[in-house]
Amino acid sequence: MTPHGRVEPAQADHPARQPRIVAEKVNAYFGTTQALYDVSLTMLDRSVTAIIGPSGCGKSTFLRSINRMHEIVPGSRMTGRILLDGEDIHAMDAVLVRKRIGMVFQKPNPFPTMSIRDNVSAGLTFGGVRNRTVVAEIVEKSLRQAALWDEVKDSLDNSGVSLSGGQQQRLCIARALAVSPEVLLMDEPASALDPISTAKIEELIYELKRTYTIVIVTHNMQQAARVSDQTAFFYMGRLVEFDDTKKIFTAPAKKQTEDYVTGRFG
Amino acid sequence: MTDNRQHRPQTRSLNIGDELFKNLTRFFAALILVLVVLMAYEMAVQSRLTWNKFGLSFLVRSVWDPVQENYGALPFIYGTLVSSFLALLIALPLSIGIAVFLSELAPPWLERPVSFFVELLAGIPSIVYGIWGFFVMVPWIRSAVEPALSSALGSLPLFRGAPYGVGMLSAGIILSIMILPIIASISRDVLRAVPRAQKEAALALGSTRWEATRIAISYARSGILGGAILGLGRALGETMAVTMVIGNRPTISASLFEPGYTMASVLANEFTEATSDMYLSVLIEIALVLFIITIVVNSFARLLVWTVTRRSTQGHT
Ligand SMILES: Nc1ncnc2c1ncn2[C@@H]1O[C@H](COP(=O)(O)OP(=O)(O)OP(=O)(O)O)[C@@H](O)[C@H]1O
Ligand SMILES: [Mg+2]
Numbered sequence: 001m002t003p004h005g006r007v008e009p010a011q012a013d014h015p016a017r018q019p020r021i022v023a024e025k026v027n028a029y030f031g032t033t034q035a036l037y038d039v040s041l042t043m044l045d046r047s048v049t050a051i052i053g054p055s056g057c058g059k060s061t062f063l064r065s066i067n068r069m070h071e072i073v074p075g076s077r078m079t080g081r082i083l084l085d086g087e088d089i090h091a092m093d094a095v096l097v098r099k100r101i102g103m104v105f106q107k108p109n110p111f112p113t114m115s116i117r118d119n120v121s122a123g124l125t126f127g128g129v130r131n132r133t134v135v136a137e138i139v140e141k142s143l144r145q146a147a148l149w150d151e152v153k154d155s156l157d158n159s160g161v162s163l164s165g166g167q168q169q170r171l172c173i174a175r176a177l178a179v180s181p182e183v184l185l186m187d188e189p190a191s192a193l194d195p196i197s198t199a200k201i202e203e204l205i206y207e208l209k210r211t212y213t214i215v216i217v218t219h220n221m222q223q224a225a226r227v228s229d230q231t232a233f234f235y236m237g238r239l240v241e242f243d244d245t246k247k248i249f250t251a252p253a254k255k256q257t258e259d260y261v262t263g264r265f266g
Numbered sequence: 267m268t269d270n271r272q273h274r275p276q277t278r279s280l281n282i283g284d285e286l287f288k289n290l291t292r293f294f295a296a297l298i299l300v301l302v303v304l305m306a307y308e309m310a311v312q313s314r315l316t317w318n319k320f321g322l323s324f325l326v327r328s329v330w331d332p333v334q335e336n337y338g339a340l341p342f343i344y345g346t347l348v349s350s351f352l353a354l355l356i357a358l359p360l361s362i363g364i365a366v367f368l369s370e371l372a373p374p375w376l377e378r379p380v381s382f383f384v385e386l387l388a389g390i391p392s393i394v395y396g397i398w399g400f401f402v403m404v405p406w407i408r409s410a411v412e413p414a415l416s417s418a419l420g421s422l423p424l425f426r427g428a429p430y431g432v433g434m435l436s437a438g439i440i441l442s443i444m445i446l447p448i449i450a451s452i453s454r455d456v457l458r459a460v461p462r463a464q465k466e467a468a469l470a471l472g473s474t475r476w477e478a479t480r481i482a483i484s485y486a487r488s489g490i491l492g493g494a495i496l497g498l499g500r501a502l503g504e505t506m507a508v509t510m511v512i513g514n515r516p517t518i519s520a521s522l523f524e525p526g527y528t529m530a531s532v533l534a535n536e537f538t539e540a541t542s543d544m545y546l547s548v549l550i551e552i553a554l555v556l557f558i559i560t561i562v563v564n565s566f567a568r569l570l571v572w573t574v575t576r577r578s579t580q581g582h583t
Contacts, residue, residue, distance in 0.1 A: 067470065069466065069469065069470060072466070072469060095472050095473070095474055096472070098469065098470055098471065098472040099471075099472035102470070102471070103470040105463060105466065105467065105470075107463060109461070109463040109464060109466070109467045110467075111464065111467070111468075111481060111484070111485070112485065113484045113485060113487065114484075122468070122471060122481075123471035123472060123473075126468075126471055126472055126473040126474070126477050127472065172467070175467075175471065176470075176471070179471060179472060
């Protein structure tokens with residue numbers, strides 16, 4: 001995969017993964033309240049980075065600063081740098097940044113006036129892709145990737161909201177994949193779902209990480225442990241600890257992290 | 267019920283109040299319904315003469331000759347429908363533009379005064395619009411708008427003929443100004459009710475701000491349509507302002523420059539002149555037709571707005 005024509009380093013069998021997104025001293029504000037304090041974090045190519053931490057600690061805010069969604073909140077502000085493949089995202093067009101860095105929200109948010117097919121192709125339409133056969137191919141491919149194709153292939157013209165919650169969330173994932181992003185941000189993508197749908201989405205993440213860089217926010221410790229390669233623990237707007245997931249869950253360096261992952265607070 | 271009272275005596279008295287209130291509101295609601303039915307019934311009875319003489323053909327005849335007692339309602343129905351739809355055609359895009367500006371683009375310091383001004387337009391009495399229309403707008407339409415339209419689009423029958431000023435076009439324009447506030451404010455409200463998640467979903471897919479706005483408009487479309495139909499309902503029944511600028515001639519003509527007549531205007535103008543029983547019954551039948559059209563249009567609009575607001579409070583499932 002070399003989207004947007006960039007050349008990527010040759011892959012060895014167990015390659016040392018390249019940094020894909022680098023956050024440097026990110027501070028984020030809503031008006032006068034500060035939500036993030038000097039967060040520096042490196043997310044690696046083709047890996048899953050989990051962000052955990054108690055409610056209100058700034059996980060969503062951090063995720064949303066990565067694709068410049070933070071700035072659409074009125075009165076918001078941020079300082080510091082976020083690099084995508086070494087390039088400062090604030091020097092790029094926000095629309096382009098969001099095409100390269102897709103996002104899946106906590107609550108499924110399909111477009112209710114659109115069919116399943118049009119939901120998936122919505123992002124392509126924004127990008128100006130109109131060729132019917134190309135669109136149809138991408139729609140099928142994205143729905144297959146999101147493990148939804150078999151369930152909806154006979155009802156592509158039905159409304160996107162005619163699906164169950166879990167199917168809607170997979171539809172939103174397919175919609176995000178259709179624009180072929182390089183990075184996928186997921187903000188508690190399974191928090192509103194039943195265990196079976198959750199399992200499907202986790203499987204999906206496992207599949208997707210072969211081609212995408214994934215950052216996932218989750219409240220579910222088991223989920224973080226299952227799906228992620230690296231885990232970042234946030235507390236009160238600060239990054240407390242960041243390490244390999246195994247390390248975070250078995251031998252964290254900080255007491256705070258240990259208390260949180262063992263369920264002693266949070 | 268008895269059990270309830272034994273366990274929690276104080277809820278009993280509350281329940282009486284609740285019941286009373288519920289029944290009282292029910293009573294008033296029923297009263298309105300009865301009134302509407304009574305009105306329709308009364309008009310139907312009072313217009314029996316016309317019904318007996320012309321039957322349904324009254325609706326499609328276009329003669330209007332009080333001397334010979336020969337009547338048809340078609341020119342009025344035509345005038346009402348054409349002027350109202352023309353008004354909607356002009357007002358709808360403008361209103362959506364205003365609503366998008368107010369709900370998406372305008373900074374708060376600008377949004378409030380503009381909103382206030384738009385709502386102010388709704389409060390101006392219709393006679394004031396009429397006077398302004400007659401003395402300011404009509405001369406301007408006669409000297410500027412109609413000549414320009416006929417030189418640019420004169421090949422269409424719509425824009426042919428002498429620029430009278432008063433006529434269908436003027437009626438449509440004045441009506442569009444009058445229904446703009448209601449369409450714009452309803453559209454603004456339904457656009458505001460669009461969940462943030464919808465716009466964020468669009469933006470996160472790499473849409474421009476305009477594309478995200480289009481998603482919001484599409485989400486709100488049935489509410490906007492409801493507002494439009496409500497505006498249409500208002501235009502259908504509007505009387506004074508239209509009477510002053512439409513020309514009041516019961517003809518059907520393809521050109522928008524030609525004078526016309528509406529149901530509401532003919533009622534206002536000729537009610538006092540209706541000396542014979544037949545004449546009076548004809549006017550009452552026209553009132554009945556207008557009554558039915560407006561009720562149908564308004565109910566449809568309410569239904570649409572209601573479905574939308576219900577959906578947005580429930581979220582989308
Ligand atoms: N739109 C907003 N306006 C003002 N303050 C906000 C806004 N969104 C978030 N905040 C504040 O920023 C801080 C971080 O919020 P954020 O949503 O990033 O937390 P979170 O870690 O994602 O929490 P959760 O697990 O509950 O989703 C919180 O203190 C919150 O009150
Ligand atoms: Mg959050």
